[in-house]
Amino acid sequence: MLELQGLTKVYNTGDKALSDVTLSIPDGQVVALIGPSGAGKSTLIRCINRLVQPTSGSATLDDVNVTALGSAGLRKARRKMGMIFQEYALVERLTVMENVLSGRLGYVGFWRSLFRKFPQKDVDEAYRLLDRVGLLEMADKRADALSGGQRQRVGICRALIQDPSLLLVDEPTASLDPKTSRQIMRLIVELCTERGLAAIINIHDVALAQMFVQRVVGLKLGVVVFDGGPDDLLPEVLTDIYGEEDWEATIEKVDDEDEEV
Amino acid sequence: MPMSEKNGQKVWQVRTTNAQLIRWGAWLVGLAAFLYSWKEISDNTLWFMMDNVGEVVADIAGRATPPAWSFITELGRPVWDTLAIATLGTIFALIMAVPVAFLAARNTTPSRIFVRPIALLVIVSTRSVNSLIWALLLVSIVGPGVLAGLIAISIRSIGFCAKLLYEAIEEINVVQVEAIKATGASPMQVMVYGIVPQIMPAFAGIAVFRWDINIRESTVLGLVGAGGIGLALQSSLNVLAWPKVSLILLVILVAVVIGEWVSAKVRGAII
Known part of the structure; x- marks a missing residue:
């Protein structure tokens, strides 16, 4: 259970990126966060794991107030929040396996991580996850040798090996082609269902969001202006979030049966 | 406008x-x-000195050829000393430059107000004094010999390596660092996983580049008594033994060419 209470972020420049965001996301729920560029979507998920320090308000995950934690406590809390990035954010010069295992850094001591001596059960889990996303044979390749879709799968493995209870997903498909985008979204949602994970997914593609999630939150200038099911996203709502435009084509239902993950 | x-x-x-x-x-x-x-x-x-430039050059060239090839047996040790000064000097410099670079880079320094200026001062002060001058100072402190040259090369190289390295640190991709932070990694782990892999190519390039420069610099250190082949050059010049001088210059040329070749190969392999 993730609860955001009056979360507000004002940057040093005076820009108010988030104002008074209050949300509650039960275990296992996958939420799409939509809104125009600059609406504060990235800031919102970064305020939850405090890559960005919120100005006021609180984020509480499983009864732990993350906003109030000191640095050691924060590191512990971050282990429970897997993050997936737009540009994959893999460490390019490390191998796929090292990238996946880096998801365990919060659990492993410094010297073990320095010499890559991860516990056997972590290694087993890494292989299991790579197999699950279909990249087992890539384990020893360097991350920069992979394609975009493959890198994002490695990013997903890195987030999942943390054994999180929440996934924070920042524009997972923005750098991918339409087909790969769907595959990645489907994979994320399936994995969330398998593991009962809650997830917040920042996404630009409204149709893609509608296809996969149970709930959509619309953000505009840092304020929540919509919160409802994917089918409630009517043209009026999109106009409210993004501005005037012909929305009929965007929210048309799209068939997707011909694809494999 | x-x-x-x-x-x-x-x-x-x-x-x-x-x-x-x-x-x-x-x-x-x-x-x-x-x-x-x-x-x-x-x-x-003094333009009149220029009148017979051609003759003087021809005269010295005549005396210097052929090089005293047999003298080569006595040059093994000085060449070895020179290479040792360059190599060990570079290694010691790198060991000291890495922490200085992390303290100097804006994104890794513990304090921009106190620590960073000190690190920058170390960089500027070690860089601004030529290694020949460091060697002069050190010869009078630790006495003539290889040690003085070694320390001179090390000190001179700290600033160079640290400056290039901290610029590389400042140019890393921050999102990769964020990703490692987001896993709950400690600051040291963030450094090892998020930063170090990104600066490794730069580090290796800087190391061989500086080694290459240091080979050239260490050949002259002997002129002030700090060991190596420069010492042999100095003593041959003093007695006007031109054939020996020409041989030494040839040996230096060969050593520098080999050094450049090795460093080009290594850099090519890494980047």
Whole structure:
């Protein structure tokens, strides 16, 4: 259970990126966060794991107030929040396996991580996850040798090996082609269902969001202006979030049966 | 501003008229300074010395050839010393430069107000003094020999390596660092996983580049008594043993060429 209470972020420049965001996301729920560029979507998920320090308000995950934690406590809390990035954010010069295992850094001591001596059960889990996303044979390749879709799968493995209870997903498909985008979204949602994970997914593609999630939150200038099911996203709502435009084509239902993950 | 209207047409120029005048003025001042310096140098040159330049060069060249090939057996040790000074000096410099670089880089320094200026001061002060001058100082402190040369090369290289390295650290991709932070990694783990892999190519490039420079610098350190092949050069010059001098110069040339070749190969392999 993730609860955001009056979360507000004002940057040093005076820009108010988030104002008074209050949300509650039960275990296992996958939420799409939509809104125009600059609406504060990235800031919102970064305020939850405090890559960005919120100005006021609180984020509480499983009864732990993350906003109030000191640095050691924060590191512990971050282990429970897997993050997936737009540009994959893999460490390019490390191998796929090292990238996946880096998801365990919060659990492993410094010297073990320095010499890559991860516990056997972590290694087993890494292989299991790579197999699950279909990249087992890539384990020893360097991350920069992979394609975009493959890198994002490695990013997903890195987030999942943390054994999180929440996934924070920042524009997972923005750098991918339409087909790969769907595959990645489907994979994320399936994995969330398998593991009962809650997830917040920042996404630009409204149709893609509608296809996969149970709930959509619309953000505009840092304020929540919509919160409802994917089918409630009517043209009026999109106009409210993004501005005037012909929305009929965007929210048309799209068939997707011909694809494999 | 560079845009103006003439007969209803928009006229565009790269610079405004004032900026253009200032540029012309600057060129004029530069040219005047150059011509003045030229005249000063000319006035202070003993031109009659130039009359027989050709003869002198031919004379020295005649005395210096053929090189005293048999002398090569005595050069093994000095060459080895020179390479040792360059290599060990580079290694010690890198060991000291890495922490300095992390303290100096804006994104990794513990304090921008206190620590960073100190690190920058270390970089500037070690870089600004030539290794020959460091060697002069050190010869009078630790006595003549290889050790003085080694320390001189190390100190001189700290600033160079640290400067290039901290610039590489400042240019890393921050999102990769964020991703490692987001896993709950400690600051040291973030450094090892998020930062170090990103700066490894730069580090390796800097190391071989500096080693290459240090081979050249260490060949002259002997001139002030700090060991290596420069020492042999000095003593041969003192007794005007031109055939030996020419051999030593050849050996230095070969050593430098090999050094450049190795460093080019290594850099090519890494980057």
